[in-house]
Amino acid sequence: xxxxxSGEEPDRFGPSIGTLGEDxxxxxxxxxxxxxxxxxVGPGDDAAxxxxxxxxxxxxxxxxxxxxxxxxxxRKWSTARDIGIKVAAQNFADxxxxxxxxxxxxxxxxxxxxVPASWAHELAxxxxxxxxxxxxxxAGGDVSAGSEIVVTGTALGTLVxxxxxxxSGASPGDVIALAGGxxxxxxxxALLRSxxxxxxxxxxxxxxxxxxxxxxxxxxxxxxxxxASAMIDTSDGLVRDxxxxxxxxxxxxxxxxxxxxxxxxxxxxxxxLKVGRAxxxxxxxxxxxxxxxxxxxxxxxVLPASFQVIGEVRAGDPGVWFGGEPFRGEGGWxxxx
Amino acid sequence: xxxxxSGEEPDRFGPSIGTLGEDxxxxxxxxxxxxxxxxxVGPGDDAAxxxxxxxxxxxxxxxxxxxxxxxxxxRKWSTARDIGIKVAAQNFADxxxxxxxxxxxxxxxxxxxxVPASWAHELAxxxxxxxxxxxxxxAGGDVSAGSEIVVTGTALGTLVxxxxxxxSGASPGDVIALAGGxxxxxxxxALLRSxxxxxxxxxxxxxxxxxxxxxxxxxxxxxxxxxASAMIDTSDGLVRDxxxxxxxxxxxxxxxxxxxxxxxxxxxxxxxLKVGRAxxxxxxxxxxxxxxxxxxxxxxxVLPASFQVIGEVRAGDPGVWFGGEPFRGEGGWxxxx
Numbered sequence: 001x002x003x004x005x006s007g008e009e010p011d012r013f014g015p016s017i018g019t020l021g022e023d024x025x026x027x028x029x030x031x032x033x034x035x036x037x038x039x040x041v042g043p044g045d046d047a048a049x050x051x052x053x054x055x056x057x058x059x060x061x062x063x064x065x066x067x068x069x070x071x072x073x074x075r076k077w078s079t080a081r082d083i084g085i086k087v088a089a090q091n092f093a094d095x096x097x098x099x100x101x102x103x104x105x106x107x108x109x110x111x112x113x114x115v116p117a118s119w120a121h122e123l124a125x126x127x128x129x130x131x132x133x134x135x136x137x138x139a140g141g142d143v144s145a146g147s148e149i150v151v152t153g154t155a156l157g158t159l160v161x162x163x164x165x166x167x168s169g170a171s172p173g174d175v176i177a178l179a180g181g182x183x184x185x186x187x188x189x190a191l192l193r194s195x196x197x198x199x200x201x202x203x204x205x206x207x208x209x210x211x212x213x214x215x216x217x218x219x220x221x222x223x224x225x226x227x228a229s230a231m232i233d234t235s236d237g238l239v240r241d242x243x244x245x246x247x248x249x250x251x252x253x254x255x256x257x258x259x260x261x262x263x264x265x266x267x268x269x270x271x272x273l274k275v276g277r278a279x280x281x282x283x284x285x286x287x288x289x290x291x292x293x294x295x296x297x298x299x300x301x302v303l304p305a306s307f308q309v310i311g312e313v314r315a316g317d318p319g320v321w322f323g324g325e326p327f328r329g330e331g332g333w334x335x336x337x
Numbered sequence: 338x339x340x341x342x343s344g345e346e347p348d349r350f351g352p353s354i355g356t357l358g359e360d361x362x363x364x365x366x367x368x369x370x371x372x373x374x375x376x377x378v379g380p381g382d383d384a385a386x387x388x389x390x391x392x393x394x395x396x397x398x399x400x401x402x403x404x405x406x407x408x409x410x411x412r413k414w415s416t417a418r419d420i421g422i423k424v425a426a427q428n429f430a431d432x433x434x435x436x437x438x439x440x441x442x443x444x445x446x447x448x449x450x451x452v453p454a455s456w457a458h459e460l461a462x463x464x465x466x467x468x469x470x471x472x473x474x475x476a477g478g479d480v481s482a483g484s485e486i487v488v489t490g491t492a493l494g495t496l497v498x499x500x501x502x503x504x505s506g507a508s509p510g511d512v513i514a515l516a517g518g519x520x521x522x523x524x525x526x527a528l529l530r531s532x533x534x535x536x537x538x539x540x541x542x543x544x545x546x547x548x549x550x551x552x553x554x555x556x557x558x559x560x561x562x563x564x565a566s567a568m569i570d571t572s573d574g575l576v577r578d579x580x581x582x583x584x585x586x587x588x589x590x591x592x593x594x595x596x597x598x599x600x601x602x603x604x605x606x607x608x609x610l611k612v613g614r615a616x617x618x619x620x621x622x623x624x625x626x627x628x629x630x631x632x633x634x635x636x637x638x639v640l641p642a643s644f645q646v647i648g649e650v651r652a653g654d655p656g657v658w659f660g661g662e663p664f665r666g667e668g669g670w671x672x673x674x
Contacts, residue, residue, distance in 0.1 A: 040396060041501055045585075046434040046569055047400035047492075049501045052389075059377060060397075062476055063384035064443040064491055068483040097383040106401040108445075108489045139399055146405040148484055152445045154401055154491035155384075164378055164386045232383055248382075 017120060018113025022143060025117055032124040033138040034131060038103060048139035050104060052158065059164065061100035061157040065091045069149040077192050080119045082211040083151060084126020086289075090235065091155035092134045093215035093291035097233040099165040099224025100157035102136045102217065107153050110146035123151070126212070134217050161224045170230035170249035170296040172315040177307035179219035179293040182238045183262065183280070185210040186287015187269045194273055202265045203272060215291035222304035223295045231295040237286040239327050241294055242320045249296075252316040257323045259310040260284050285322065286329060354457060355450025359480060362454055369461040370475040371468060375440065385476035387441060389495065396501065398437035398494040402428045406486040414529050417456045419548040421463020423626075424490040427572060429471045430552035430628035432494035434570040436502040436561025439473045439554065441493040447483035460488070463549075471554050498561045507567035507586035507633040509652040514644035516556035516630040519575045520599065520617070522547045523624015524606045531610055539602045540609060552628035559641035560632045568632040574623040576664050578631055579657045586633075589653040594660045596647040597621050622659065623666060 017025055030043045038056055041049035052060070065087070067073055073083055092102040107127060109120060120143075127138055136155075188210025191203055198204070215233065223231055230249055234241045238260075242253045262270065262280035270280035296313055297303060320327045354362055367380045375393055378386035389397070402424070404410055410420055429439040444464060446457060457480075464475055473492075525547025528540055535541070552570065560568055567586055571578045575597075579590045599607065599617035607617035633650055634640060657664045 041435075041503065045501075045503050045505075046431040047398045047437070047494075047501075049435065049496070050397040050399060052397050060387040060389050060493075061384045062387060062441065062443055062491075062493065064445045064477060064479050064489070066445045066447055066479050066481045066487075066489070068447055068481050070484070071482050094383040098378075098386065100384070104399065106399055106491055108401045108403045108491075110403055110405055110487050140401060142401050142403050142489075144403045144405050144487075145408050146485060146487060147407070150447050150481075150483060150487045150489075152401070152403070152479075152487075152489040152491075154399075154443055154445075154489075156397075156399065156493075157384075159386070164382075164384075166378065166382050168382075 014116050014118045016114050017111055017117050020117040025120060026143060028117065028121055029124040029141070032121065032128050034128055036137045039137045039139055043138065043140045050139060056103055056158045059159040061095045061098050061159060061164065062154065063091060063094040064152060064154040065094065066150060066152040078211045080122035081126035081129070084123040085130040085212040087151050087153040088127050088130035088134065089213045089215050090291055091153040092130070092136065092217055093233040095155050095157035096215060096217045096220025097231050097293055098159070099161055099220055099228070099231065100159050101221055102134050102155050102157040104139045104156040105131055105136055105153055106139055107141040107151065108144070109141065110144045110150040112147055112149070113145060115149065159224070160221050165224050165228045165231040165295070167230055167232050167245045167248035170245055170251050170313050172251055172313055173299050174229050174296040174313040175299060175309050176253055176255065176294070176296055176311040176313060177303055178310045179223070179306040180216040180290060181263070182234055182290050182292050183266055183283035183287045185213055185289040186283035187266050187280070190273055190283070191269060202268050206265060206269055210289065213289060213291045216293060216306055219293050219304060219306035222306055223293065226297065226304050227301045228295040228297050231293060234290050234292045234294055235288055237288045238294065239285050239320050239329070245294070245296065246318045246320055250318050252314040252319060252321055253311060254314050254321040255311040259308065282329065285327070351453050351455045353451050354448055354454050357454040362457060363480060365454065365458055366461040366478070369458065369465050371465055373474045376474045376476055380475065380477045387476060393440055393495045396496040398432045398435050398496060398501065399491065400428060400431040401489060401491040402431065403487060403489040415548045417459035418463035418466070420488060421460040422467040422549040424488050425464050425467035425471065426550045426552050427628055428490040428492035429467070429473065429554055430570040432492050433552060433554045433557025434568050434630055435496070436498055436557055436565070436568065437494035437496050438558055439471045439492050439494040441476045442468055442473055443476055443491040444478040445481070445489040446478065447481040447487040449484055449486070450482060452486065496561070497558050502561050502565045502568040502632070504567055504569050504582045504585035507582055507588050507650050509588055509650055510636050511566050511633040511650040512636060512646050513590055513592065513631070513633055513648035513650060514640055515647045516560070516643040517553040517627060518600070519571055519627050519629050520603055520620035520624045522550060522626040523620035524603050527610055527620070528606060539605050543602060543606055547626065550626060550628045553630060553643055556630050556641060556643035559643055560630065563634065563641050564638045565632040565634050568630060571627050571629045571631055572625055574625045575631065576622050576657050576666070582631070582633065583655045583657055587655050589651040589656060589658055590648060591651050591658040592648040596645065619666065622664070
């Protein structure tokens with residue numbers, strides 16, 4: 001699933017990062033970030049200072065996630081703004097998947113000298129936009145020279161409950177539920193890979209969700225408050241991430257086909273790409289990068305409205321079942337394959 | 338100052354990262370990290386959970402810093418353990434330079450598939466070793482595929498004083514002081530670049546400090562408690578980093594040549610490399626990556642024993658003076674040049 005693209009043409013003009021130089025580049029980037037009361041010292045000193053009292057008191061959540069050009073994005077398919085949204089979104093989704101509210105992002109950019117400075121500025125715009133959507137700030141960052149673009153985000157958030165929702169807490173009898181769509185990013189990726197060129201708004205929306213995911217952050221907090229027993233975000237595909245809960249919790253996640261039928265827009269994309277209903281079902285089960293939230297709840301829990309039931313936890317050899325038998329399809333995204 | 342080294346031979350044997358695969362790789366890495374009471378949930382779930390109460394209550398410090406193969410290190414000159422120490426050290430030094438105590442590190446590794454898995458394991462050993470030296474833990478991380486090795490660290494720490502020590506607080510009349518050595522990493526780098534091969538322990542020690550810096554973390558807290566008015570770590574060279582304080586504080590940092598004479602071991606290395614006393618002086622003033630702490634203190638402050646006075650802050654056009662006149666040499670490390 002590698003998409004090597006060295007030597008890609010920049011899609012914008014203006015001075016390159018190497019021509020502009022480090023200090024002006026950083027100054028132009030920092031200008032684009034929102035502020036917030038808890039960011040006591042923002043980007044520009046050795047480190048940021050955060051005042052995590054009041055509403056941000058509580059256990060701190062921290063995670064990091066990286067995107068690499070040619071592996072996770074192509075400059076010809078995604079704008080810098082899309083990449084900024086994606087880096088922020090996939091990190092904040094991990095905070096949400098613990099039951100936390102994201103509040104802070106740090107970003108490290110490694111880039112060749114010949115990338116346009118405007119690309120880095122648009123990346124900052126995307127980071128700022130997704131931070132604003134999530135209610136968070138960019139607290140700091142770093143720039144380095146390298147032969148390909150690598151963007152690493154590190155997200156911080158605060159739990160609203162005393163305990164985080166781990167992958168390991170599911171028990172037989174729990175219901176399995178999902179907040180957010182799955183398969184949409186996978187369909188968008190398939191459309192892009194096919195050389196998609198259409199003004200069809202349904203297809204364009206799927207491509208848009210591949211370029212810039214829309215995780216349901218607040219559903220993570222809602223799940224924690226409703227007593228979720230286990231949770232994960234669907235980074236690598238529903239089945240692959242469900243398997244992680246199954247293995248960590250030593251249970252079977254039995255997914256109901258009736259609850260995971262491809263939606264009409266996925267079926268429309270499948271028809272456009274001539275991959276049939278099976279292709280659309282495959283996107284739902286194994287398409288990654290939607291960053292939906294997959295959670296398990298005790299049978300007594302009142303599910304938040306953001307979640308839909310998609311199956312039931314059973315005892316048995318840890319794994320994922322679909323339609324009454326162990327899932328045997330491809331497992332979703334993995335690195336170095 | 339680029340040191341491109343694509344296609345370098347791995348210096349260890351055993352399965353490659355691509356052969357081993359993501360999940361076994363991560364499991365082998367996580368095993369090497371130390372634990373600590375404040376790390377409630379460590380690596381392995383969507384995110385880490387930190388209990389920053391008790392001694393870790395207080396304003397949170399956060400920063401991120403990246404090293405790139407060929408730019409910041411060469412596998413033929415540094416072991417993976419050295420790189421791990423370096424990534425942790427340069428991030429923790431930024432926390433210390435605000436007056437904070439580092440407690441947590443997150444790490445993202447981007448790597449080609451053909452790098453030996455043992456390299457990633459030794460990287461983790463180096464991260465763990467420097468975390469232990471600093472009193473911190475590795476809370477989480479990420480692995481990605483890419484065409485060159487990129488390691489991003491994100492450090493968290495806690496202030497022991499109500500306010501962080503910024504770059505912008507120096508005033509005319511303040512004394513300028515330094516904790517830790519400067520020029521030692523620069524000398525080590527010059528030795529490596531010259532094809533250094535010697536059992537001379539003085540030279541070997543300088544090379545060792547280039548490979549794995551030894552920042553004086555606790556001096557940062559001591560400076561904050563002693564009322565330091567400004568502080569920075571010397572990442573990019575003494576003059577370049579002093580200039581950052583000068584510009585942020587709108588003052589002159591007047592450095593005293595008598596306090597910045599090259600030490601005997603630097604003079605020994607300069608003799609070995611036939612660069613003379615001027616070469617050794619240049620390492621002191623512009624050699625980067627020592628991560629010493631450069632601080633300014635009000636005249637009334639009692640300097641911590643870890644600091645040596647090296648000059649005085651004066652009013653004037655912001656900049657660095659050395660020996661009674663503006664410093665006019667090369668400015669130290671910068672990216673994309």
